[in-house]
Amino acid sequence: MILPITAYGHPVLRKVAREIDKDYPGLKELIENMFETMYSSGGVGLAAPQVNLSIRLIVIDATPYAEETPEAKDFKRVFINPQIIEESGDEWAFNEGCLSIPDIREDVERKPKLRIQYYDENWEFHDETYESVMARIIQHEYDHLEGILFVDKVSSIRKMLLKRRLQDISKGNIDVDYKMIFPNKKKGRK
Numbered sequence: 001m002i003l004p005i006t007a008y009g010h011p012v013l014r015k016v017a018r019e020i021d022k023d024y025p026g027l028k029e030l031i032e033n034m035f036e037t038m039y040s041s042g043g044v045g046l047a048a049p050q051v052n053l054s055i056r057l058i059v060i061d062a063t064p065y066a067e068e069t070p071e072a073k074d075f076k077r078v079f080i081n082p083q084i085i086e087e088s089g090d091e092w093a094f095n096e097g098c099l100s101i102p103d104i105r106e107d108v109e110r111k112p113k114l115r116i117q118y119y120d121e122n123w124e125f126h127d128e129t130y131e132s133v134m135a136r137i138i139q140h141e142y143d144h145l146e147g148i149l150f151v152d153k154v155s156s157i158r159k160m161l162l163k164r165r166l167q168d169i170s171k172g173n174i175d176v177d178y179k180m181i182f183p184n185k186k187k188g189r190k
Contacts, residue, residue: 005037005100010170016147024055034051046141060077062133078120080121082117085127087139090112091110091112104165104166106162116142169182172185
């Protein structure tokens with residue numbers, strides 16, 4: 001089932017998400033729905049707050065980057081209760097976008113390498129290191145669990161220039177081809 005994506009301005013996107021346990025109701029179905037939602041909206045990662053759930057759950061499929069980054073081929077993961085342990089290296093800029101902030105892309109500086117601990121969908125524990133595009137996608141989605149959006153990481157001048165467009169997104173004054181929840185949409189508008 002395709003879930004609606006929360007738009008910029010929705011309070012769930014600013015909360016620090018809570019950990020879950022093995023008995024979280026409907027977890028397997030939620031993971032499947034999140035992958036389906038991500039694929040139908042053209043994303044490579046999706047965090048639970050983006051589907052209006054403040055829990056520590058991320059799904060990622062980096063396959064679209066496989067042509068430029070061969071290690072992205074078949075990189076499909078579920079991260080439950082992830083914790084980034086360390087980020088290292090010299091920051092590098094990469095043009096990022098977000099399903100919760102449609103039609104806005106900005107260069108964001110992030111470290112190229114990270115170490116993360118998490119549980120997968122079978123509740124197996126992992127302690128892994130990722131680099132390059134995979135690290136970038138994980139960092140972006142992980143930020144959602146911390147209540148941080150990629151537009152928070154751009155310069156103050158860029159933030160000022162984006163202010164109007166961000167307000168329009170929160171009001172639903174944007175055309176998207178996937179279902180969204182707009183926090184400030186006026187009643188009666190389509």
